[in-house]
Amino acid sequence: MTPDSGSGSDQLLVFIKYLRGRDIPISPADSLDAVHVASLIGYQDREQLKHGLAAVLAKSRREAQLFNAAFDNFFSIEHSAISNGSDQANSEAQSSDARQTQSSENTEQPSALAQLADESSSVAELMQTPLMEALTQGDEGALAVAIEAAAGAADIKSIRLFTQRGQYIRKLLDALGEQQLRDVAIELESSDQAAFDELQALRAELLERARDRVERAYTVFASGDTDDFLDEALSKVRLGNIAPHQMARLKKLLDRMARKLAARHGRRRRKSRRGQLNITGTLRKAVTTDGIPFEPRFRTIQRRRPQVIAICDVSGSVAAYAKFLLMFLYALQDVLPRTRSFAFSSNLGEVTHWFDELPVETAIERVNLSYGGATDYGRALTDFSALALQDINRSTTVIVLGDARNNDSDPRLDILADIKSRCKQFIWLNPETRRAWGSGDSEMLSVIRHCHIAAECNNLKQLERIVDKLLTDMHSR
Amino acid sequence: MNNSHYPQLDNVEQIIRAFENAGYICTQRIATVVYLAAALNKPILVEGPPGVGKTELAKTCASVIDKPLVRLQCYEGLDESKALYEWKYGKQLLYTQVLKEQLGEVLEGAKGLSESIQRLHNMADVFYSYEFLEPRPLLKAMEQEHGAVLLIDEIDKADFEFESLLLEVLSDYQVSIPEIGTISARSKPIVFLTSNDTRDLSDALKRRCLHLHIPFPSVDLEQRIVASRVPDLQQNLNDQLVKFVHALRELDLKKAPAISETIDWARSLLLLHADTLDPQIVHDTLNVLLKYEEDIATTEGQLHKLIGQASA
Numbered sequence: 001m002t003p004d005s006g007s008g009s010d011q012l013l014v015f016i017k018y019l020r021g022r023d024i025p026i027s028p029a030d031s032l033d034a035v036h037v038a039s040l041i042g043y044q045d046r047e048q049l050k051h052g053l054a055a056v057l058a059k060s061r062r063e064a065q066l067f068n069a070a071f072d073n074f075f076s077i078e079h080s081a082i083s084n085g086s087d088q089a090n091s092e093a094q095s096s097d098a099r100q101t102q103s104s105e106n107t108e109q110p111s112a113l114a115q116l117a118d119e120s121s122s123v124a125e126l127m128q129t130p131l132m133e134a135l136t137q138g139d140e141g142a143l144a145v146a147i148e149a150a151a152g153a154a155d156i157k158s159i160r161l162f163t164q165r166g167q168y169i170r171k172l173l174d175a176l177g178e179q180q181l182r183d184v185a186i187e188l189e190s191s192d193q194a195a196f197d198e199l200q201a202l203r204a205e206l207l208e209r210a211r212d213r214v215e216r217a218y219t220v221f222a223s224g225d226t227d228d229f230l231d232e233a234l235s236k237v238r239l240g241n242i243a244p245h246q247m248a249r250l251k252k253l254l255d256r257m258a259r260k261l262a263a264r265h266g267r268r269r270r271k272s273r274r275g276q277l278n279i280t281g282t283l284r285k286a287v288t289t290d291g292i293p294f295e296p297r298f299r300t301i302q303r304r305r306p307q308v309i310a311i312c313d314v315s316g317s318v319a320a321y322a323k324f325l326l327m328f329l330y331a332l333q334d335v336l337p338r339t340r341s342f343a344f345s346s347n348l349g350e351v352t353h354w355f356d357e358l359p360v361e362t363a364i365e366r367v368n369l370s371y372g373g374a375t376d377y378g379r380a381l382t383d384f385s386a387l388a389l390q391d392i393n394r395s396t397t398v399i400v401l402g403d404a405r406n407n408d409s410d411p412r413l414d415i416l417a418d419i420k421s422r423c424k425q426f427i428w429l430n431p432e433t434r435r436a437w438g439s440g441d442s443e444m445l446s447v448i449r450h451c452h453i454a455a456e457c458n459n460l461k462q463l464e465r466i467v468d469k470l471l472t473d474m475h476s477r
Numbered sequence: 478m479n480n481s482h483y484p485q486l487d488n489v490e491q492i493i494r495a496f497e498n499a500g501y502i503c504t505q506r507i508a509t510v511v512y513l514a515a516a517l518n519k520p521i522l523v524e525g526p527p528g529v530g531k532t533e534l535a536k537t538c539a540s541v542i543d544k545p546l547v548r549l550q551c552y553e554g555l556d557e558s559k560a561l562y563e564w565k566y567g568k569q570l571l572y573t574q575v576l577k578e579q580l581g582e583v584l585e586g587a588k589g590l591s592e593s594i595q596r597l598h599n600m601a602d603v604f605y606s607y608e609f610l611e612p613r614p615l616l617k618a619m620e621q622e623h624g625a626v627l628l629i630d631e632i633d634k635a636d637f638e639f640e641s642l643l644l645e646v647l648s649d650y651q652v653s654i655p656e657i658g659t660i661s662a663r664s665k666p667i668v669f670l671t672s673n674d675t676r677d678l679s680d681a682l683k684r685r686c687l688h689l690h691i692p693f694p695s696v697d698l699e700q701r702i703v704a705s706r707v708p709d710l711q712q713n714l715n716d717q718l719v720k721f722v723h724a725l726r727e728l729d730l731k732k733a734p735a736i737s738e739t740i741d742w743a744r745s746l747l748l749l750h751a752d753t754l755d756p757q758i759v760h761d762t763l764n765v766l767l768k769y770e771e772d773i774a775t776t777e778g779q780l781h782k783l784i785g786q787a788s789a
Contacts, residue, residue: 027684033517040516041509048489051509055687060677061524064690276554279566291570299556 009035014157015074016057022070023256024063030056046075112194123195126184131177135202147213150175156217165214172210178203235460250460251327251360257464258331307395308332308339309388309423313402314368315345315375321431321458325401326364328463330355340388344380345373350387377406377443381415389418397425401457403432404444411443416450426450429457429466483624483667485542486515492541501530501537502702510689511538520647520668522632522686527673528735529691530702532630535669539626547621547666548628549614551635557642561652563611569604605656615643616652619662626667632682633672640682647685694736696723702736707743717754718743721787725766728775734766742766754784 016031026034033056041052050071058067113136117124126132134142154171181203188196231253281297289295310329314322326343333339333355340352349371354363392398398419404411420426428451430437430444437444448454457463485495492508503511511534514521523531539546549560583600587593612620618627629643646652650662670686672678694702699719703710719739726733734742742765751758759780767773776783 029684033519036517037513040513048505048509051506052513054506055510055513055521055689056519059680059683059688061674061690064688276556279558280564283566283570291573 009038012038015071018074019057019067019070022066024058024066024070026057112192113198116188116192116195120187122184122187126180129177129180132181132202135206143209146176147172147209151213151217156214159214159217162218165211165218168214168217169207169210172214173206176206176210178206181206235464250324253460254324254327254331257460258328260464307393308397308399309342309392310339310399310401311342311344311348311380311384313345313375313400314343314371315373317375317405318403318431319372321401322368323364325429325431326367327360328467329401330360330363332467340391342384342388343367343371344383345371346376346379347371348380348383348387375402375406376409377402377404378410378412381412385415385418389415389422392419392422394422394424396423397427398423399427399429401429401431403430403442404428404437404447405440405442408441411447413443413446413450416447420450420452425452427452427466428454429463430454431458432456433458483515483542483544486512486667488512495541496537497705499537499540500705501533502698502705503534504694504698507534507689507691510687514667514687517687518650518665520670520686521689522678522683523669523671523689523691524674525691526693526733526735528737529693530736531669531671531691532628534691535626535628535671538667538669542624542626542667544623544625544666545621546626546628547614547618548630550630551632551639553634553636555635555639558613560613560615560639560642561646562613562616562654564605565609565611569609572604602656607657610654610657615646616660618666618668619646619650619652619660621666622663624664624666626669629668629670631673632670633675633678637679640679644681644685647682693726693733696720699723699736699739703739703743706740707747710743710747711752714746714752714754715743717787718746721754721759721783722766724783724786725776728779730767730772730775731769732767732772738766754787756780756784759784 012034013031016026016034020026034053037052037056038049041049043049050068053071054064054067058064113123113127117127127136130142131146133139134146150172153175154168156168156172159165159168181199185196185199185203188199231249235253276299278297278299281299282293282295285295285297286293310332312322312325312329314326318325329339329341333341333352340350341355342348343351351363351367351371354366357363358366416426428444428447432442432444434456436442437448444454455462455466457466486492489505489508489512492511493503493505496503496508496511510521513519523534525531535548536546583596584593587596610616614627618625632640632643647668650665651659653659670682693699696719699722700715703715703719704712707715722734722739722742742762745762745765746758749758749762760777763773763776767776
């Protein structure tokens with residue numbers, strides 16, 4: 001690409017930013033490595049550069065795929081922009097034919113503007129600017145160079161949001177010196193219609209090019225940021241308020257969250273290790289018995305196999321949340337294979353197998369169809385104790401997702417107490433805000449007494465925080 | 478930036494050639510990563526399905542740079558006493574017994590208990606010194622005078638905790654021994670870690686490594702690999718058998734045949750004096766390629782079709 005390494009490494013940093021926008025996490029240390037790699041390999045051999053950068057920037061197969069696509073995409077955009085400028089000779093050769101015909105046209109019928117240049121000094125001045133020359137002569141190379149220079153001057157790389165595009169197009173046009181064109185156009189509007197139309201056409205062409213350049217900058221530099229921005233915003237929205245058109249984004253976010261949790265926690269599942277002889281320990285112990293290893297010491301590592309039983313309320317009162325809770329449950333089951341999921345409104349049933357076998361949408365639909373209805377915690381808990389109570393032991397964490405609104409019937413708190421006494425942790429996640437707990441037919445205040453943890457959980461941020469804490473606690477015990 | 482220790486790895490084309498001479502056909506990607514590993518002193522994390530030549534890459538690298546290969550095979554339960562170092566307890570015990578009499582001499586003439594203790598304190602901590610250290614692969618690799626290739630094989634089989642143990646070795650090329658201090662590498666080895674993708678490795682480990690994923694090779698590349706490994710094989714048979722193996726990989730098998738199996742199969746066919754793929758021979762030797770009974774059963778049904786494709 002560019003021969004001097006200074007601008008090359010600038011390009012590289014921009015590329016790294018672009019990759020981050022594409023959901024490839026890159027630490028400052030990685031960027032540093034990338035700069036080293038680029039200086040070792042150089043920018044001449046693109047394929048080799050790609051291999052080298054992939055080795056330091058893409059850390060898994062998923063990332064390698066993203067990287068390959070991003071590399072091709074990024075460097076083809078940047079490359080075409082630059083080659084327009086630097087391979088000017090090349091493009092000139094190609095367009096020289098076209099230009100010749102155009103310039104001959106120009107000579108044959110001199111434009112209204114050119115004619116006017118003899119009369120008006122401001123038009124003459126305008127016609128002599130390099131920008132105008134390039135525009136009127138259709139000199140693609142010169143125009144591209146001018147736009148690249150203006151793009152640098154307008155700091156177009158700082159574009160962050162979709163809504164900033166208009167602003168940056170204006171900035172870019174100003175940097176190009178479009179002001180002068182506008183002034184002359186205003187002057188001509190009342191005096192010479194033909195010349196005015198001609199100038200307006202040129203301005204429109206310039207605007208089109210500027211817009212094109214800004215769009216390109218947006219896709220390269222900002223679309224990732226905008227995504228981040230939207231993701232960030234979405235993760236703080238109350239789950240009940242998420243609009244249907246945001247579902248796709250939400251699903252992506254949930255997947256990413258589950259992947260993150262999986263990476264952090266999934267690998268700690270381990271088989272118990274056979275006790276090995278701990279030689280250091282044995283010898284240390286043997287010191288007290290005059291060097292005779294009387295009492296052998298063994299290394300033992302306890303079996304840690306977290307088991308989660310999740311019970312999700314899918315009744316009418318939490319309908320807005322149920323979908324997200326189920327989606328999350330689905331993701332959780334991927335992370336912790338020993339998760340069992342149950343759903344209920346009045347009667348309760350196990351849905352683990354659906355989550356295992358069906359894609360997320362179908363599974364959720366099936367759950368809603370089979371278990372939707374009016375809430376009856378008493379009935380549901382009775383069902384639950386028949387189905388799974390005997391499977392709850394000291395390594396089980398039980399999570400209930402629900403609002404504890406029970407239509408004023410008996411909530412069977414005795415079953416909750418039984419669950420609590422059997423399991424390691426009993427957690428109640430309530431989508432309502434804490435203030436609403438206990439109001440109306442909510443049994444939350446009495447439920448709290450039977451939980452180890454009761455928490456409010458109505459957006460993704462809270463959900464992630466709670467589950468992360470949950471999993472961490474599970475491992476540390 | 479030249480690496481004085483490994484002049485053989487100074488540029489990418491040279492690596493491709495040197496590895497080819499050693500019998501390892503590597504793509505530009507592999508060569509680039511090996512070059513960077515030598516130039517940046519970074520370990521390589523090699524991932525890919527079993528049998529694509531991950532371990533072979535490290536062995537070939539060792540033979541190309543003519544340095545010893547130190548290999549650490551990972552397994553569940555591997556710990557620092559197997560990977561880093563161990564004290565020679567037997568020797569320590571023996572020496573304490575032998576040196577008991579010495580103690581009398583040291584303490585001779587000491588007045589009172591406190592002076593005796595003082596004298597004992599003044600003795601160096603002899604039993605936890607370098608002489609009683611049993612180096613395990615990681616420490617051994619650090620101790621090589623003129624560099625080495627360290628192969629940490631199947632890191633995904635080791636426990637999660639073991640990865641943390643490796644971090645110091647991989648980023649700083651040193652080993653800390655509480656009783657002695659820090660032992661730095663005399664000359665930084667080239668480190669290969671291999672993983673079969675059975676679990677995700679920690680970010681900390683990945684961050685310290687160059688990442689290299691070796692997929693199943695293209696038909697063309699695999700033919701070159703077979704030709705280099707089994708030079709006596711005829712070109713047209715090579716062509717057919719590689720295409721056959723590629724067709725096999727398209728099937729839904731429990732374990733797809735890898736390069737190593739292709740090579741084994743090529744050798745078997747050579748031994749059997751086959752000069753073309755005929756159904757009988759393929760049928761008889763299928764167990765070289767496929768390691769599960771059900772895979773063999775799946776394939777046998779389509780044998781004629783597959784051979785037809787390969788010979789086309």
